[in-house]
Amino acid sequence: MNERQVLSHRPSYINAILIQSRGRPEVQACIACRSGPGLHPFPECRRLPGHFGGACGNCKWRDHASRCSVRDDEDVVEVIDVLDSDNEGGNGGPRVITDGSTPASALLVRAGRLGSLCTTPRQGLHLYVGV
Structure with missing residues (x-):
């Protein structure tokens, strides 16, 4: 390097x-x-x-x-609690927040709701679970 x-x-x-x-x-x-x-x-x-x-x-x-031979298993799931109270989306609809790796695996969060984001890293899928 x-x-x-x-x-x-x-x-x-x-x-x-x-x-x-x-x-x-x-x-x-x-x-x-x-x-x-x-x-x-x-x-x-x-x-x-x-x-x-x-x-x-x-x-x-x-x-x-x-x-990489030490990648996450397919069934590994990480759960992150999210609170978005500033409602920058304006219409209360979903907002896109990137996860730091690629725009293709963006996170969808409903503004103003408390919920959890479940990620399945191997597949790059990110799901919003509302309450």
């Missing part, structure tokens, strides 16, 4: 840095991380379960998150 790469603001680089700085070390490193020194930018295999499909930072860096 070098300064030019980080300053490029490439999404996979930024997300990989996020994973490495906030994630937890994997007990059993993924296949790519075990492949040898110098082939990946980070010294250890770290991941954020429930985010970016559970891929490690080294795989995310190269945009190989879907190939």
